[in-house]
Every structure is written in structure tokens, then in C-alpha cells.
Amino acid sequence: MDRMTAPELAVSAVTPKPLGWLAAAPDERLAHWREVLEDDALAAWIAPLAPTHLYIGSEFCEYLMPSPRTLDQALELAADAGLRPVLLTPIAAPATLRELAGLLPRLPDTAEIVVNDWGVARFLLEARPELPRAAGRLLCRVLKDPRLSGPEWAHQCRHSLDSQPLRALLARLGLGRIEIDVPLLAESDSLADLPAGAGVHLPYSYVAKGRMCRPGALARRGPERFAPGRPCQKECLSFSAATARAGADGDAGTRHVGNTVFGRHRHAVGEALREAVAAGRIGRLIVPGERL
Amino acid sequence: MNIVAPISRIAEIAPLAAAGAHELYCGMVPQEWVGTFRIASANRRPGGNLGSAAELEAAIAAAHTHGCTLSLVLNAQQYSDAQVAAATDIARAFVAMGGDALIVSDPGLIAAIAEALPEARIHVSSVASCRNASGARFFGELGARRVILPRDVTLAEACEIAAEVPDIEIEAFVLNDGCVYEEGACHTVHLPGRLGGPICLDRYTYDYRHRDGRPLSATLARRLAANDEAYRKWLWYRFSCGFSTTADGLPFGPCGLCAMPALRAGAIAAVKIAGREGPTARKLASVQMVRRIFDALEAGADASEVMRIAQGLRPSHEHCRTGYMCYYPEVLTANGPAVAPSALPQAGRD
Numbered sequence: 001m002d003r004m005t006a007p008e009l010a011v012s013a014v015t016p017k018p019l020g021w022l023a024a025a026p027d028e029r030l031a032h033w034r035e036v037l038e039d040d041a042l043a044a045w046i047a048p049l050a051p052t053h054l055y056i057g058s059e060f061c062e063y064l065m066p067s068p069r070t071l072d073q074a075l076e077l078a079a080d081a082g083l084r085p086v087l088l089t090p091i092a093a094p095a096t097l098r099e100l101a102g103l104l105p106r107l108p109d110t111a112e113i114v115v116n117d118w119g120v121a122r123f124l125l126e127a128r129p130e131l132p133r134a135a136g137r138l139l140c141r142v143l144k145d146p147r148l149s150g151p152e153w154a155h156q157c158r159h160s161l162d163s164q165p166l167r168a169l170l171a172r173l174g175l176g177r178i179e180i181d182v183p184l185l186a187e188s189d190s191l192a193d194l195p196a197g198a199g200v201h202l203p204y205s206y207v208a209k210g211r212m213c214r215p216g217a218l219a220r221r222g223p224e225r226f227a228p229g230r231p232c233q234k235e236c237l238s239f240s241a242a243t244a245r246a247g248a249d250g251d252a253g254t255r256h257v258g259n260t261v262f263g264r265h266r267h268a269v270g271e272a273l274r275e276a277v278a279a280g281r282i283g284r285l286i287v288p289g290e291r292l
Numbered sequence: 293m294n295i296v297a298p299i300s301r302i303a304e305i306a307p308l309a310a311a312g313a314h315e316l317y318c319g320m321v322p323q324e325w326v327g328t329f330r331i332a333s334a335n336r337r338p339g340g341n342l343g344s345a346a347e348l349e350a351a352i353a354a355a356h357t358h359g360c361t362l363s364l365v366l367n368a369q370q371y372s373d374a375q376v377a378a379a380t381d382i383a384r385a386f387v388a389m390g391g392d393a394l395i396v397s398d399p400g401l402i403a404a405i406a407e408a409l410p411e412a413r414i415h416v417s418s419v420a421s422c423r424n425a426s427g428a429r430f431f432g433e434l435g436a437r438r439v440i441l442p443r444d445v446t447l448a449e450a451c452e453i454a455a456e457v458p459d460i461e462i463e464a465f466v467l468n469d470g471c472v473y474e475e476g477a478c479h480t481v482h483l484p485g486r487l488g489g490p491i492c493l494d495r496y497t498y499d500y501r502h503r504d505g506r507p508l509s510a511t512l513a514r515r516l517a518a519n520d521e522a523y524r525k526w527l528w529y530r531f532s533c534g535f536s537t538t539a540d541g542l543p544f545g546p547c548g549l550c551a552m553p554a555l556r557a558g559a560i561a562a563v564k565i566a567g568r569e570g571p572t573a574r575k576l577a578s579v580q581m582v583r584r585i586f587d588a589l590e591a592g593a594d595a596s597e598v599m600r601i602a603q604g605l606r607p608s609h610e611h612c613r614t615g616y617m618c619y620y621p622e623v624l625t626a627n628g629p630a631v632a633p634s635a636l637p638q639a640g641r642d
Contacts, residue, residue: 091476091477093446097424118399122429138476143480145481156330156481165404206479207491208477212444218519223625226523227446240503241501242498246495
């Protein structure tokens with residue numbers, strides 16, 4: 001892709017990970033992306049891009065909000081690598097908002113925040129209005145059931161971000177950008193008519209998340225084992241599961257990580273994404289910085 | 293504290309009102325919506341809806357005749373610009389008919405309805421995933437009068453939110469909704485059963501791995517298998533104990549009856565019975581169960597007494613002991629089991 005159409009590239013991680021590969025030789029960088037993305041073609045496409053942003057934290061779980069110490073480490077890592085830091089925030093329970101309030105003073109003016117909760121958006125408007133903020137993929141809702149594959153579903157899988165009242169609200173809350181997942185179907189035209197600077201997550205789209213966490217129950221017992229709001233040992237950082245349904249060959253690949261189901265984009269969608277990037281319709285690509 | 297119950301047919305209104313529901317809610321999908329947008333529903337449910345504006349108008353009249361309010365659900369996850377206009381038209385007609393409240397999830401649609409119909413009473417659907425007081429204030433500033441909390445909140449969280457926004461009514465789940473994932477964060481469809489049904493029925497096989505590439509130890513693999521087994525058990529409870537009922541038709545499944553004293557003490561304005569698409573008998577039995585607890589509270593029953601009554605209704609002591617049927621399992625810890633653990637079978641223990 002030429003320099004004029006090259007989007008920003010954000011690398012996302014729940015906790016800080018070494019970024020030594022950034023300065024590595026091209027073949028080493030390619031190897032890094034192959035390992036993380038598990039897709040040779042995608043790795044070859046991403047590898048020449050220079051990362052611009054480091055996303056830290058989680059959009060899916062309140063227990064994965066970074067501690068102040070972890071956030072400081074991430075900020076230092078980003079600064080050393082010349083990346084702009086971006087704090088990911090989830091749907092927030094009351095306690096999550098209090099944690100966020102404690103983190104905000106640590107964020108430099110160069111930081112951004114991705115917002116996935118209207119209450120968080122309102123809170124930030126008062127607490128750190130000067131920081132650039134984006135509406136995350138939990139606010140920008142799109143149908144993406146990985147079990148759907150036929151073109152008859154395409155029109156339902158299109159985003160609804162043309163809604164003028166919604167766009168007005170995003171503007172009112174200072175949410176200057178939006179982020180979505182890579183669409184489920186290439187035919188769905190989900191990458192058309194996006195607001196300027198839109199970010200797209202790949203190669204996984206999140207499909208569903210619960211507050212109940214199956215791996216999080218591993219160390220718990222009793223009536224509250226699968227209930228929300230209980231202590232967590234963050235097992236999701238250690239392991240995940242590739243999941244499949246018997247006889248469902250048309251399914252997009254899925255992976256269960258913690259409380260979240262992810263679907264992997266299909267080949268044709270990757271092609272559509274590359275075309276959208278080439279046409280300058282995508283402002284930022286966001287890829288995982290660690291293997292799911 | 294009001295009891296909120298679903299209807300899908302006009303004939304359900306009189307019995308549900310007689311059983312003790314204070315507020316009713318329904319969906320309605322005009323044929324024009326289906327034709328224009330090629331989507332089966334304006335509210336995420338292809339079934340369980342009234343079929344026309346005329347039916348909706350009759351339902352409003354029937355609800356009022358029987359002393360209930362009627363709310364209309366417009367709670368798709370998000371509406372396009374054209375859909376916002378069409379949904380606002382539906383809302384306008386509903387208000388003109390004398391309908392009482394609109395249950396809406398998309399903030400854009402809430403804003404549009406509030407601007408077009410400032411007299412409309414708007415309830416924020418649980419699909420909006422409003423889980424904190426700041427969010428409730430945001431929706432209140434848009435014009436909402438009530439926030440229906442998402443299903444998976446703790447009692448402490450629900451009561452904290454209600455205390456922080458006393459000018460906004462808070463509604464919490466009390467019976468029947470069994471989705472595993474958060475409604476507002478689940479971007480799937482309920483496929484026909486032969487194609488897989490709801491995704492959270494979890495017809496998946498799991499192949500675990502360490503994310504850093506290390507092989508799983510045999511010990512961890514065994515623990516994961518045991519955890520999966522416990523999860524399957526929890527899932528059975530979550531899906532209404534295999535969608536079972538007592539011989540009298542009282543439904544098993546997700547339940548917050550024992551938590552009603554705490555919810556009332558926490559100034560929760562209403563408790564919600566889910567299941568628009570369910571059979572009439574299930575809705576009726578559900579209202580009767582919630583009303584039994586409501587009446588006990590009115591009569592002065594304390595939390596322990598309510599728990600005794602609630603667990604004896606079906607009865608469901610064995611199921612209740614597991615906590616897997618509870619929306620708010622913390623009440624088991626707070627109030628203690630209603631029956632001696634020694635009297636319970638092994639089924640619910642892990």
C-alpha cells in the first residue's frame with residue numbers, strides 16, 4: 001500500500017508486552033506478525049506498516065482495567081517506542097468508573113481513550129475533556145454472528161452508523177472517532193459510509209461478551225461461581241480456546257477468550273478490507289499485539 | 293415496587309393484571325417495517341409481537357381497563373437513520389393511542405423520540421447496557437425516566453445506581469431471562485433450533501491452549517474439563533432448568549425472588565419478568581410467583597421469611613441451593629440457605 005493511503009496501525013494488548021520486534025529486521029517483524037495473527041497473508045500485509053498507537057487494557061472485562069502500576073509501565077513502553085498510548089475501557093460497573101477516575105490523572109495529554117459505555121463517555125466529558133476519545137466497538141453495534149454465511153444475511157450485517165441522532169450524540173460527547181470490527185460478510189458493505197478516521201479491528205471481531213466468565217470460574221466454587229462481580233484471577237490472560245460446532249463448515253472460525261467470543265474474519269472480508277484501506281476509507285487498523 | 297410483565301396477545305392482559313402485574317410491555321411490528329427494512333422485527337424478537345397498530349391500540353385500552361400501564365418495546369441494538377424515522381413514527385402513534393411508555397435501547401432513537409415527543413415516557417432498555425449512575429444520568433439527560441438495568445448486575449451495584457440517581461427510576465430483572473451473554477453486547481441472532489438456536493446454548497467443542505504457546509499440563513487440562521462440566525450444569529439452570537416447570541406450571545430458571553427485599557430496600561422502582569415469546573401459562577405463573585413475594589413484603593415479611601416463601605413456591609430448594617438459578621446469588625450468602633444443607637442432594641454441589 002502506498003504512503004498516501006497507509007492507515008494508522010494500533011497494536012493492542014491487555015498488559016504491556018515487549019516491543020523489541022518494532023526495531024527488528026523485516027523478516028523478523030514478519031515472523032512476529034505470523035505468530036500473533038496466525039495468518040500468513042495478513043501478516044505480510046501488516047508487517048510493512050509502522051505501528052503508531054499502543055492500545056492498553058480491555059474493552060470486554062472490568063477486571064482487565066490496568067492497575068495504576070501497569071498503566072504506568074504501558075505508558076513508559078509506548079513513550080520509548082514512540083507510540084501514542086490509548087486506554088481501552090469496558091462497560092463499566094460503578095467500581096470500574098472509580099478505578100478509571102484513579103487512572104485518568106496518569107494519562108499524558110498525548111493519550112487517547114476508547115469508550116464502550118455511555119456512562120464512561122459522559123464521565124470523561126467532565127473528567128478529561130481534552131483527551132481525544134473514540135466510540136469503541138461495543139457502542140458501534142453490528143450483527144456479526146459467525147454462524148451466518150449466506151448473502152441473504154448481508155443487509156442485516158451492515159452498520160447503522162448513518163444514524164444522524166447517534167452521530168449527534170457522539171459529537172456531543174466528544175467521541176471524535178468510531179471503531180468497528182471487521183465485518184462478518186464482504187457483501188454487507190459494512191465498510192462504506194464510515195465516518196472519517198474510522199478504526200477497524202482485525203482479524204477478530206468480537207461476537208458476544210458476558211459478565212459471566214467461564215475460565216474465570218476455574219478457581220471459584222459455590223453459588224457465585226458463574227455470577228458477576230466476583231474476584232477474578234485473570235485466567236483469560238493465560239489460555240483461550242479454539243471453538244467449533246460439529247458439522248458447521250460454513251462458520252467463521254471462533255475463539256473463546258475469557259468472557260468473550262471472537263470470530264475470525266473470512267478471506268473474502270480481508271480482501272474487502274484491503275480495498276477499503278486502499279480507497280482511504282479506513283483511518284486506523286487495530287490488531288492484537290499478542291496471540292489470542 | 294412495580295411488577296412488570298410481558299404480553300404477546302391481548303388475551304393475556306386480563307389474567308396477568310388479575311394475577312398482580314402493575315405494568316405490561318409488548319412489541320409490535322408493522323408489516324411496513326418488515327417490507328421496508330427486510331428485517332423480521334423492530335425489536336429483536338421475530339415472534340411474540342402484536343401484529344398491527346389496531347391490536348396495539350386495543351391492548352392499550354385493555355391494559356388501562358384492568359388497571360395496568362402498557363409499554364411498547366423498540367429495543368433493537370441500533371437503528372439506521374431510516375429506521376430511526378420509522379421507529380419514531382411508531383412511537384408517535386403509540387403515544388397518540390394513549391400508550392404509557394416506550395422501552396428503547398439505541399441512544400440515537402431515544403434522543404429522536406425525546407425531541408419529537410417530549411411528552412413521551414421513555415424507559416431505557418436493558419439492551420442499552422446501562423450499568424452505572426453516570427450512564428443513567430446520560431440517559432436521563434436525553435429524556436429517559438427509567439433505566440432497566442442489564443441482567444447481570446449485583447444487588448450492591450443496582451442499589452448504588454438507584455441511590456445515586458433518585459430522579460430516575462431503576463428497574464431490575466426478577467424472572468426468566470436466561471441469556472448468557474449481555475444483551476447489549478451480543479451481536480448474534482437466535483437461529484432456528486436446527487441451525488443452532490441461540491449461540492449461548494454453546495454447542496461448541498473447546499480446544500484449549502496456552503496463549504504463549506506452552507502445552508497445557510495434564511493437571512490444567514483436568515481442571516478445565518471439570519470447569520466445563522460445572523459450566524454445563526450452570527447452563528442447564530440458566531436455560532430454565534431444561535425449560536422445565538413444576539406440575540402446576542411454575543417455571544424453574546433464572547430468578548431473583550429472594551432478592552426482592554434488598555431490591556425494594558434499595559429503592560428499585562420495578563422488577564421485570566422477561567419472556568415476551570413465552571406461553572401464556574408461563575407468564576401467568578411468573579406473575580403469580582412475583583406477586584406472592586410482593587404481597588409478603590407488603591405484609592412485612594423480612595428477608596429470611598421472603599427466602600423461605602420464595603424457595604417454597606415451586607418448591608425449588610435443591611435448585612436454589614446451587615445458586616446457579618439466581619440472578620443475585622449473593623442473597624444466599626447474606627441470608628443463609630432456607631433449608632439445611634444436609635437435606636440437599638449432591639446435584640448442585642461442585
